[in-house]
Amino acid sequence: MNKIVEKEYLSQNVARLVIHAPLIAEKRKAGHFVIVRTGEKGERIPLTISSTDKKKGTITLIIQRVGVTSCKLTDLNVGDEITDVVGPLGHHTHIEKVGTVLCAGGGVGIAPLLPIVEEMHKAGNRIITILAARSKEYLILEKEMVPYSDQLIIMTDDGSYGAKGLITQGMEDIIRKEKIDLSIVIGPAVMMKYASILTKKYNIPTIASLNTIMVDGTGMCGACRLTVGGVTRFVCVDGPEFDAHQVDFDELIIRLGAYKNEESLAYSEFRKTTLAEK
Amino acid sequence: MFLSMSEFNQEYLKKERDQQWRVDLRESLKQKDRVKIERLKMPEQDPRVRIKNNLEVNSGLTAEQAVTEAQRCLDCVNPTCIEGCPVNINIPKFIKYIEARDFLKAAQTLKETNALPAVCGRVCPQEVQCELTCFYTQKLKKSPVAIGNLERFAADYERETKQISVPEIKKQNNIKVAVIGSGPAGLAAAGDLAKSGYSVTVFEALHEIGGVLKYGIPEFRLPNSIVDMEIDILRKMGVFFIRDFVVGKTSDINDLQKQGYKAFFIGSGAGLPRFMNIPGENLIGILSANEYLTRVNLMGATKPGYDTPVHPGKNVAVIGGGNTAMDSVRTAKRLGAERAMIIYRRSLEEMPARKEEIHHAMEEGIEFNILQNPVEYLSQKDGRVSRMRIQKMELGEPDESGRRKPVPIVGSEYLIDTDLVIVSVGVSPNPLIPKQMPQLKVTRWGTLEVYPETLETSITGIFAGGDIVRGGATVILAMGDGRKAAAGIDQYLKNL
Numbered sequence: 001m002n003k004i005v006e007k008e009y010l011s012q013n014v015a016r017l018v019i020h021a022p023l024i025a026e027k028r029k030a031g032h033f034v035i036v037r038t039g040e041k042g043e044r045i046p047l048t049i050s051s052t053d054k055k056k057g058t059i060t061l062i063i064q065r066v067g068v069t070s071c072k073l074t075d076l077n078v079g080d081e082i083t084d085v086v087g088p089l090g091h092h093t094h095i096e097k098v099g100t101v102l103c104a105g106g107g108v109g110i111a112p113l114l115p116i117v118e119e120m121h122k123a124g125n126r127i128i129t130i131l132a133a134r135s136k137e138y139l140i141l142e143k144e145m146v147p148y149s150d151q152l153i154i155m156t157d158d159g160s161y162g163a164k165g166l167i168t169q170g171m172e173d174i175i176r177k178e179k180i181d182l183s184i185v186i187g188p189a190v191m192m193k194y195a196s197i198l199t200k201k202y203n204i205p206t207i208a209s210l211n212t213i214m215v216d217g218t219g220m221c222g223a224c225r226l227t228v229g230g231v232t233r234f235v236c237v238d239g240p241e242f243d244a245h246q247v248d249f250d251e252l253i254i255r256l257g258a259y260k261n262e263e264s265l266a267y268s269e270f271r272k273t274t275l276a277e278k
Numbered sequence: 279m280f281l282s283m284s285e286f287n288q289e290y291l292k293k294e295r296d297q298q299w300r301v302d303l304r305e306s307l308k309q310k311d312r313v314k315i316e317r318l319k320m321p322e323q324d325p326r327v328r329i330k331n332n333l334e335v336n337s338g339l340t341a342e343q344a345v346t347e348a349q350r351c352l353d354c355v356n357p358t359c360i361e362g363c364p365v366n367i368n369i370p371k372f373i374k375y376i377e378a379r380d381f382l383k384a385a386q387t388l389k390e391t392n393a394l395p396a397v398c399g400r401v402c403p404q405e406v407q408c409e410l411t412c413f414y415t416q417k418l419k420k421s422p423v424a425i426g427n428l429e430r431f432a433a434d435y436e437r438e439t440k441q442i443s444v445p446e447i448k449k450q451n452n453i454k455v456a457v458i459g460s461g462p463a464g465l466a467a468a469g470d471l472a473k474s475g476y477s478v479t480v481f482e483a484l485h486e487i488g489g490v491l492k493y494g495i496p497e498f499r500l501p502n503s504i505v506d507m508e509i510d511i512l513r514k515m516g517v518f519f520i521r522d523f524v525v526g527k528t529s530d531i532n533d534l535q536k537q538g539y540k541a542f543f544i545g546s547g548a549g550l551p552r553f554m555n556i557p558g559e560n561l562i563g564i565l566s567a568n569e570y571l572t573r574v575n576l577m578g579a580t581k582p583g584y585d586t587p588v589h590p591g592k593n594v595a596v597i598g599g600g601n602t603a604m605d606s607v608r609t610a611k612r613l614g615a616e617r618a619m620i621i622y623r624r625s626l627e628e629m630p631a632r633k634e635e636i637h638h639a640m641e642e643g644i645e646f647n648i649l650q651n652p653v654e655y656l657s658q659k660d661g662r663v664s665r666m667r668i669q670k671m672e673l674g675e676p677d678e679s680g681r682r683k684p685v686p687i688v689g690s691e692y693l694i695d696t697d698l699v700i701v702s703v704g705v706s707p708n709p710l711i712p713k714q715m716p717q718l719k720v721t722r723w724g725t726l727e728v729y730p731e732t733l734e735t736s737i738t739g740i741f742a743g744g745d746i747v748r749g750g751a752t753v754i755l756a757m758g759d760g761r762k763a764a765a766g767i768d769q770y771l772k773n774l
Contacts, residue, residue, distance in 0.1 A: 027529070043577060216572065
């Protein structure tokens, strides 16, 4: 079950896994995620479904190596099975023809942005896509975005590819030149926070896809809870997408750090052991 | 032999009681001598030892203890104990088998009605069920027969001597029934349906079978290995389990109908944690009891080699007074908390938790801050909780539940240090399925409406039971619902 049928590295740290999961593939729409667990002692983590092939019954996950579980997953190979894959979870993206949509993806947030860009394009919107990364080697999915983007802008922090600067600078340049009807922002919490502050200034409705810690992913534990619009919401069942201007990003940033110490300890242990094994 | 809920009646009880072996047993010891025997004391691990381990608190009975206790049972003509049992176990029959030293037959008797006797023998609140309605309690005003301990003894004996019986199954009819949720309600429904010959598939959202029995109830009350053994029996009976399957997401009921399932039992539980919505509640270090217990019990947090983290906590505050709160605070103690505190807004007498659990918790050094309520959580740095503000309460006029309403005492607020808070103030029904099926009638609390006799919902052929109907309740009530719904489904399918 959940056999890996394809594997490819998109950059040094980012891998694409295609997994055989026909029931999930059948029901999946853009914006859905899965909860994945590898090994009987593994933890459960959420990952957005990047794309799906309903005929083949496969789903694609794009995973950045940031910690123990993401490394364990991307260390698997074609033919290996992933212990648990559950989904499709969350609400799918609300797709609508609104006019011009500014889609902003930062770092590994570019992966969940891709299916939304595709669907928004197919719905007849004019799509301006802006992708940002620390440097060229961290930039992913550029060519995959091309067919669905009327305009594609790349930004890197160090200027090694595309324009030099933060994604918010690139976004503001566009906003000043064009009428934007909707903005979609996905990326690290701090990026989404500042992108949201920017679009609020210009009164552009904005959707953010949130990446909280999760355990069960079905609304049972509350680990993913976050204040949105002054009320506590569960990202796994009420989200993962929300009106960005209502999201308490500062709270999100804090809550994402709940196990920071445990995570970095575990990761350095993991790297020591895997290096030793090599 | 298997008795559905509808076949169990006074006539049947009388027939069983009149059997020669029961008559002989009753005559072997006079009633007045039986009544003289003192109720047994279940051996328990010393509190100072058990707070450092995860082993069961109750060590179990020896055969001699069990036989002696069984002698106390008077084999009443009108066994009121059975009336107190949500799954209608034939209590006198199994107890008399213990007295007759036929422990295996005692276990088999339990299995005629109860799919998971080792579970019930451990977590049932017998003191408010069978042991409350026992003749000793009602008429003699003495300690009741230790029915729960005896149930556990029989089930454990069968398991430990590796002579586990698989209940008999009526002829297979190849009619497919889907059970949604593998917690106690679903398992009980699956067991009865399988015994009646149906082809049962249980769909479970998590990666483990057992629901709250696995993720909620800690090892020191109900070891997961025991839950697995009981589930294995269901597998041997032909029940099929599918994990990682969220009905309403992975597939919905309409899809399953197209696959040939003729009836459904929804036992998806009350898995939506309630929070108090007070300032600071979203700081890190504040978890719902569901999250905390799931990390520890299901995901193995703190066990070597397991990846899921949890904060052990030095000054742990658990908000609430139910069994889940007891489970949480006692788990925290075992994970090394220096202070493990219960904070409960009503009085000790009003705490809904089992008296036995409260008693064990007190022995283990849990602090009980009763008539107190949190009002705010504070953080010194990094967004992590470091202190909480507590308000003292006093009991005022009774509210609609009949209990006296706790009223804050103005000016009584004080601060305590805390680095881990577990919010255990109740759960609501999981909304996934009701949201997916708007024709399912739902009460204002989000529970599914059902016809009380059959447990059928507002949609024909779809039945429900357990916490999804009751709100947060007990394992045994869920099992009772599972059994009742199985009988309802059987009737429904026979009449199709």
